[in-house]
Amino acid sequence: TQLLEQSPQFLSIQEGENLTVYCNSSSVFSSLQWYRQEPGEGPVLLVTVVTGGEVKKLKRLTFQFGDARKDSSLHITAAQTGDTGLYLCAGGHLTGGGNKLTFGTGTQLKVEL
């Protein structure tokens, strides 16, 4: 089983601060996705990156896929209370059962006023 470790596991910050969440593995992935999950709901896809070194921006969120396609980071600029949630990375790899996703351990973010 390919493992994805996320750090930090918990993060509590004030509104307006910047933060970075990391997702690391010793395995190479064909794609890397980031999801956000709010209490009582399922994860919702934020972005997919597929090329080593790729950077994607979604408003205040910046996602980067490592050059070797083994790691990724999520940077949030000027965090808002609405960013609070559980952030999950997921690595995609092709198997006999199709394109399988392996999820990271999650980062619980709390943004306070």
Next chain:
Amino acid sequence: EAQVTQNPRYLITVTGKKLTVTCSQNMNHEYMSWYRQDPGLGLRQIYYSMNVEVTDKGDVPEGYKVSRKEKRNFPLILESPSPNQTSLYFCASSLSLPGQGNIQYFGAGTRLSVL
């Protein structure tokens, strides 16, 4: 509205009493999965299905069964639940897009407690 619907949302049961969690999607996706989510362990895949009548084990299949008799439905069956199956369960259906991999759409989750 495109959605994945799970039922029930909450379930408390006792050891050994068979139960089924239903999952239905209206997006005509071929690929569906079941995951369990436990603190510190992230989401782990239980079973998946690539199409009607095609199912296979994920990473943690022990104690679970699934069926895929029709495209839209993918029920999860616990024949004899045990306390270590207490968890938050998610059904997902997915679409594979060129250059983007497997895009998963999740249901709202089923919180199961086995006493």
